[in-house]
Structure formats: structure tokens, C-alpha cells
Amino acid sequence: xxxxxxTVVTGKAAPMLAANIDTxxxxxKQFLKGIDRSGLDRGLFFDLRFLASGEPNPAFxxxxxxxxxxxxxxxxxxxxxxxxxxxxxxxLKQMGIRALIGSSFAGIFYDNCQRNGVLLITxxxxxxxxxGQAVSQADQAQISVDLEAQQIRLADGQxxxxxxxxxxxxxxxxxxxxxGSTLQRSEQIKAFEREHLAANPWLS
Amino acid sequence: MTARTLYDxxxxxxxxxxxxxxxxxxxxIDRQVINEYTSPQAFSGLRDAGRGVWRPGTALAxxxxxxxxxxxxxxxxxxxxxxxxxxxLAENCRDFGIELLDILDxxxxxxxxxxxxxxxxxxxMVIAAGDSHTTTYGALGAFGFGIGTSEIEHLLASxxxxxxxxxxxxxTVEGDLARGLTxxxxxxxxxxxxxxxxxxxxxxxxxxxxxxALSVEARMTICNMAVEAGARGAFMAPDEKVFSYLKGKPxxxxxxxxxxxxxGWRQLHSDADAVFDQEVHLDAITLEPxxxxxxxxxxxxxxxxxxxxxxxVSDLILRQDMRRALNYMGLEAGMPLSDIVISHAFIGxxxxxxxxxxxxxxxxVRGKHVAEHVRAMIVPGxxxxxxxxxxxxxxxxxxxxxxxxxxxGCSMCLAMNDDVLAPGDRxxxxxxRNFEGRQGAGARTHxxxxxxxxxxxxxxxxxxxxxxxxxx
Numbered sequence: 196x197x198x199x200x201x202t203v204v205t206g207k208a209a210p211m212l213a214a215n216i217d218t219x220x221x222x223x224k225q226f227l228k229g230i231d232r233s234g235l236d237r238g239l240f241f242d243l244r245f246l247a248s249g250e251p252n253p254a255f256x257x258x259x260x261x262x263x264x265x266x267x268x269x270x271x272x273x274x275x276x277x278x279x280x281x282x283x284x285x286x287l288k289q290m291g292i293r294a295l296i297g298s299s300f301a302g303i304f305y306d307n308c309q310r311n312g313v314l315l316i317t318x319x320x321x322x323x324x325x326x327g328q329a330v331s332q333a334d335q336a337q338i339s340v341d342l343e344a345q346q347i348r349l350a351d352g353q354x355x356x357x358x359x360x361x362x363x364x365x366x367x368x369x370x371x372x373x374x375g376s377t378l379q380r381s382e383q384i385k386a387f388e389r390e391h392l393a394a395n396p397w398l399s
Numbered sequence: 400m401t402a403r404t405l406y407d408x409x410x411x412x413x414x415x416x417x418x419x420x421x422x423x424x425x426x427x428i429d430r431q432v433i434n435e436y437t438s439p440q441a442f443s444g445l446r447d448a449g450r451g452v453w454r455p456g457t458a459l460a461x462x463x464x465x466x467x468x469x470x471x472x473x474x475x476x477x478x479x480x481x482x483x484x485x486x487x488l489a490e491n492c493r494d495f496g497i498e499l500l501d502i503l504d505x506x507x508x509x510x511x512x513x514x515x516x517x518x519x520x521x522x523x524m525v526i527a528a529g530d531s532h533t534t535t536y537g538a539l540g541a542f543g544f545g546i547g548t549s550e551i552e553h554l555l556a557s558x559x560x561x562x563x564x565x566x567x568x569x570x571t572v573e574g575d576l577a578r579g580l581t582x583x584x585x586x587x588x589x590x591x592x593x594x595x596x597x598x599x600x601x602x603x604x605x606x607x608x609x610x611x612a613l614s615v616e617a618r619m620t621i622c623n624m625a626v627e628a629g630a631r632g633a634f635m636a637p638d639e640k641v642f643s644y645l646k647g648k649p650x651x652x653x654x655x656x657x658x659x660x661x662x663g664w665r666q667l668h669s670d671a672d673a674v675f676d677q678e679v680h681l682d683a684i685t686l687e688p689x690x691x692x693x694x695x696x697x698x699x700x701x702x703x704x705x706x707x708x709x710x711x712v713s714d715l716i717l718r719q720d721m722r723r724a725l726n727y728m729g730l731e732a733g734m735p736l737s738d739i740v741i742s743h744a745f746i747g748x749x750x751x752x753x754x755x756x757x758x759x760x761x762x763x764v765r766g767k768h769v770a771e772h773v774r775a776m777i778v779p780g781x782x783x784x785x786x787x788x789x790x791x792x793x794x795x796x797x798x799x800x801x802x803x804x805x806x807x808g809c810s811m812c813l814a815m816n817d818d819v820l821a822p823g824d825r826x827x828x829x830x831x832r833n834f835e836g837r838q839g840a841g842a843r844t845h846x847x848x849x850x851x852x853x854x855x856x857x858x859x860x861x862x863x864x865x866x867x868x869x870x871x
Contacts, residue, residue, distance in 0.1 A: 212716065213716070213719065213720055213723065214595075214695075214716060214717070214720050215595050215596070215695045215697075215720070217695075217832070217834045219813070219832070219834040219835070219836060219837050220834065220835055220836065223836055223840070224813060224814055224815045224836075227436055227815060228436075228465070228478070228480025228481060228483075228484065228815075229439070229480065229483075229484075230439035230440070230443070230483055230484055230487045231439070231440060231443065232440055242835070242836050242840055271716065272596055273595055273596035273599060273629065276595060276596065276629065277531065277832060277834060278531055278813070278832075279437060279529055279530055279531040279545040279546060279547055280437065280547075281437070281440075281547035281548040281549060284547070299596055299599055299600075300599075301596070301599060301629060302565075302599060302600065302629065302631040303531055303545050303546060303547060303631070306546065306547060306550060307547035307548075307549065307550075310547065310549035310550065310553075311549065360419070360421045360423070360563070361419060361421065362418060362419050362421065362423050362561075373549075373553055373561060374444075374448070374450070374552065374553050374556050374557065377425065377553065377556075377557045377559060377561065378450075378556065378557055380415070380416070380425060381557075383415055383416055383425075384415055384425070384427070384453075384557060384558060384559055387415040387416075387427055388427065388454075388558065391412075391413075391427060395523070395660075395663065396656060396659070397521065397652035397656050397657075397659070397660040398429055398521075398524070
């Protein structure tokens with residue numbers, strides 16, 4: 196399955212700077228009972244986004260006028276920790292989130308985002324703090340992310356550069372189908388497998 | 400040749416080819432374990448693309464997350480979503496030729512309990528599964544790590560993953576554990592020390608006299624929860640205990656093949672002069688029984704301590720996180736942890752529901768009774784563990800003490816089935832995550848060892864197992 200390529204994306208960035216936002220919080224258990232990916236935008240941050248009455252919680256950032264329809268989130272350290280559930284990423288994507296910017300992300304979540312074309316940008320704490328402060332003002336929330344140039348452009352004209360592995364960057368820029376790419380190496384995998392099983396026959 | 404860590408050896412021996420000069424490789428995966436809730440979209444992806452499964456015999460599927468744990472086992476799922484996931488898993492396993500342990504199978508159980516139990520996981524293997532607690536397999540000298548659904552699909556289709564090499568951390572734990580202390584206290588103390596992201600980007604290797612002295616099952620608890628510190632892999636060099644644990648297991652090699660395998664497995668350790676990117680030391684002698692007070696596994700303290708005060712923390716974000724956690728948990732700074740009154744006690748999960756855990760808990764509750772205001776449940780890690788516990792008389796001890804004796808599954812660890820807490824409920828839990836809403840929206844979780852849960856169930860409050868009367 197090919198993905199929507201990530202080139203230059205412009206939109207609002209919502210701040211969510213608490214540490215250790217886990218995937219149980221991003222996508223609670225009651226939304227994990229599907230066999231497809233549909234309807235997960237409803238479950239995203241459910242307990243934070245909605246009051247017990249079912250009404251949107253006005254205190255939650257994505258419900259506030261300044262950040263509705265956000266394309267980015269600026270997040271606290273260790274975002275996406277805990278459960279491997281990819282539903283968390285599907286939900287973010289269905290809400291229209293194209294990139295997350297933070298100081299550290301949990302490993303499985305990082306890979307899940309990559310496989311769904313959601314860009315994760317890792318910056319050091321101070322820069323995340325600066326960016327978080329800036330986009331916390333609704334009139335400064337509009338930013339632009341240019342993956343090719345590896346730059347974040349803020350509303351006030353400030354530019355923040357970021358690093359990304361070439362392999363990941365290329366896959367995101369082109370929206371590559373990872374499985375298709377790997378299967379082009381089928382002969383190599385088969386050759387490796389023959390040797391591996393011959394050397395470790397108890398693995399067969 | 401440069402000295403290598405045990406992690407390096409696993410990666411080197413499973414690298415099909417490097418993919419760049421930034422540490423990415425195409426990594427061959429020996430085994431995968433599949434459950435009903437993270438796999439459906441992976442199989443649908445294969446179907447949509449007209450792709451097959453590369454090597455179906457290397458996968459083992461089991462129903463564990465959504466099934467009820469009511470004392471009488473029934474095949475039907477109580478809710479439509481769970482029923483659909485279970486029937487789709489059966490359909491996928493049938494169509495793609497993957498072995499399935501369904502809900503009525505005598506070998507059914509939580510994936511990370513049954514995979515070692517069946518001898519499906521062997522030293523030197525690389526295993527990936529759609530569940531973060533796949534790190535458990537490090538206790539057998541294997542490299543296990545959790546992946547998402549897209550990666551499951553990639554793995555099913557190609558037997559490989561595009562993988563980036565991690566940094567290495569060595570955690571040395573030395574000294575004898577005091578009576579009443581368990582491996583759960585070791586890993587909780589480590590997480591408290593290095594933080595919930597202290598090992599993000601790392602594979603941890605555990606070593607030291609404390610680790611050597613632990614049983615294989617107790618070691619699994621440590622590797623299982625390494626992911627709560629962010630580790631994407633946990634290792635322990637396999638020793639004679641591991642070999643005798645595995646010998647005779649249904650899917651372990653037999654006869655000459657076994658002998659040959661063990662010769663190779665004895666080489667599975669870090670070279671003496673291997674250099675780790677980070678070293679951490681933990682003194683087991685000074686450890687006390689641990690409990691969590693917050694909503695992240697690193698918000699933990701010895702049972703003798705008090706609920707910490709956010710005012711004492713200088714970092715602004717950390718202070719806000721603590722306030723938020725205490726607010727969610729309904730706790731006041733400064734109150735003794737042992738004053739916290741519970742409404743529920745839960746012994747279960749891939750972290751702590753193996754037979755040794757149940758023996759430990761039974762020794763605490765024998766001849767006593769669960770406090771009147773507490774609902775206490777035992778959910779064995781597998782059907783085999785349940786059967787064994789019944790044969791050993793443990794089930795009778797639990798039932799006499801007022802515990803519910805239930806069927807196996809993930810159950811209230813993550814409450815995907817109908818074992819869900821209500822808002823405000825407070826649970827002493829032998830599980831791995833005290834996240835907000837984990838055991839039910841608004842429910843409050845305190846993590847601790849199975850023996851500590853057992854003691855809390857009896858007294859009705861968090862209790863220091865070291866001062867808890869006689870143990871049978």
C-alpha cells in the first residue's frame with residue numbers, strides 16, 4: 196500500500212507537552228475491537244477530548260478554536276510509550292495529523308508512524324520548549340514543515356532545522372510501499388534463510 | 400575482531416543485508432507470535448495485495464486479549480467486536496496455514512506465557528510480535544521486540560523487518576534479595592531509577608549475581624517490563640537454568656538436535672571486553688518492595704515511603720506531571736503509601752501470572768481471607784498454568800481465601816475484555832502498566848509483585864509483605 200507522500204505541509208500545531216503520553220491515552224481500549232482501520236478518529240485521546248456527557252471537553256487543546264484542524268502536534272518526552280497498538284497512529288492520521296515534533300518518542304510508536312507516513316521530528320528539549328511556547332499562542336500556531344529541506348518554519352519567520360535518517364526521509368517523501376521494496380530482495384532473503392537454517396537446524 | 404555484545408551477536412547473525420550506513424539492516428526474524436487484536440489489518444493488507452505468508456510454520460497464533468475469563472470456558476465472545484476479531488483470526492490462520500491455539504485449546508494463554516511454555520522460543524532466536532511485551536523472551540537468551548500491525552504484515556510477507564540497530568545498555572544487579580522481595584521489585588526499582596524513557600533507543604542486557612540466582616520465570620518478569628523503561632529489547636545470557644527449563648518442552652528440539660543446539664547456545668553471551676553505550680548498577684541488597692503511586696511505571700516508591708510532594712521537584716514539567724498523576728490517582732502528597740485503601744486486587748498478566756507467581760501468592764493468602772471491601776481475582780497466565788495450579792491445590796487455597804479463580808487471558812491488565820474497573824476503583828495489580836484508564840476509564844492502578852497484591856487483598860490496603868505475618 197502506497198502512502199501519501201510528505202513534502203511540504205502547512206497547518207496549525209497543537210501543543211501537548213506532558214511527558215509520557217502513552218498509547219492507552221492516545222487510543223483507549225474500547226476502540227481496539229475492529230478488524231479494519233476505520234473510525235479511529237473518534238477514539239483519539241477519547242478520555243481527554245470528551246466529557247463524561249459525551250460533549251467535547253473545552254479544556255482539551257484540539258477542541259479549542261485556535262488548534263482545531265491541527266496538522267501537527269508539539270509533544271512532551273516519550274510520547275507514544277506503552278502498548279504497540281498501531282491504532283494510536285491510525286487515529287492521529289485520521290484526525291489529519293501529519294507530523295509530531297518532540298524530544299523523544301517510544302520505539303514502537305516511532306516505527307508505526309513511519310509506516311503510516313506520519314513524520315516524527317526529534318529536536319532537543321530546549322527547541323521543543325521554544326516551539327511549544329510559540330504554538331501555545333493561537334496566533335502563532337501556524338507552522339510549515341518542509342521535509343526535503345528538513346526545516347520547520349514558524350509563524351514569526353524563525354526556521355528550525357531537523358535531522359532525519361536518509362532511508363526514512365526517502366520513504367516518506369515518496370510514500371513508498373515498504374513491503375514491495377523488501378520483496379524486491381526476495382532472492383537475497385531466500386539465500387540467507389537457507390544458510391541460517393543449515394547452520395541452526397533446530398530453527399527449521 | 401571487535402568484542403561484541405549479546406545484542407550485537409543476535410543482530411549480526413540475523414542480518415540479511417545492510418540497507419545504508421546509518422545502522423539500518425534487513426533483519427531476518429525466526430518466529431512471530433500473533434494475537435487477535437493487532438493482526439487483523441495485517442492479514443487484510445496481505446489479502447488486498449495478493450501476498451502470501453513467507454513461512455507460516457514460524458508463526459503461532461493465540462486468542463488472549465479479548466476473551467472473557469469467566470470460570471467456565473466458553474467459545475463464544477460476549478461482544479460483537481471481539482467475536483469478529485476471533486473469527487477473523489481463525490479464518491486467517493486457516494487460509495494462510497498458521498497454527499492457532501483457540502480459546503478452547505488446552506495450550507491457550509497469554510502469548511508471552513504460552514510461547515516459552517510450548518518451547519516455541521529458543522536461545523539465539525530473533526522474535527517479533529504485535530505486542531510490546533515481546534521483550535519477555537530475553538530471559539531465554541532470545542531477542543524479542545514488539546512491533547505494530549504494519550510491521551506484522553511486512554514480517555508475514557517477507558520474514559524480515561527493516562530494522563535500525565539500537566544502542567546497548569548493561570544493567571548489573573548484584574546481591575541477594577531480601578525475603579519477600581521478587582524480580583518484580585528489581586525491575587520496578589530500575590524503572591524508577593532510570594525513568595520511563597531511560598532506556599528508549601536501547602537494548603538492555605541484565606547480568607549479575609541477583610539475575611543468576613533468579614528462576615527463568617522470575618527473569619521473564621524483568622525482561623517483560625524492560626519495555627516500561629523504553630527498552631526495545633532485553634537480554635540475559637542463557638545458562639543451565641534456561642536449558643533445563645526448555646528441555647522436553649513440546650516444541651524444543653529433541654535428541655541429537657537438542658545436544659547440538661545447546662553447544663551453540665553456550666556461546667550466547669557478550670564477549671568479556673564488550674563495551675556498552677551505557678552502564679547502570681543496581682544494588683539488590685538495599686531494595687524494598689516497590690509500589691507505584693502515579694500513572695507511569697516510573698512513578699514508584701518503596702512501600703515504606705510516602706506519596707511524594709510535587710513541591711519538592713524543581714523541574715516544572717515533572718512537577719506538573721506529578722500533580723496530574725496525584726490528581727488522577729486521588730492521592731495526597733505526604734500520605735504513607737501503606738495507608739492507601741484498595742477496592743480490587745488483580746493477579747494476572749504476561750508479567751506475573753506464571754506458576755511460581757501463583758505459588759508465591761498462595762503462600763501469602765493460605766488460611767486467610769480477602770478483606771470484605773475488596774474484590775480479588777486470579778487470572779492464570781495460561782490454561783496450563785491454571786491446570787497445574789489446580790493440581791497443586793493452589794486454586795483451592797485462593798478460592799477458600801475468597802479470590803475469584805478465573806480462566807486465562809490478558810484480562811484486567813488492559814481491560815480489553817469484560818474485566819474492566821469502574822471510575823474511582825483502586826486496584827493492587829501484578830501487571831505492568833498503571834497508565835490512566837488502563838484498567839478502565841477513571842480507574843486507579845498500583846503496580847506491585849504478586850505477593851504484595853496478595854497481601855493487599857487480605858488487609859484491604861497496600862501492605863509491606865515483609866511485615867505481613869506468617870507465610871505458609
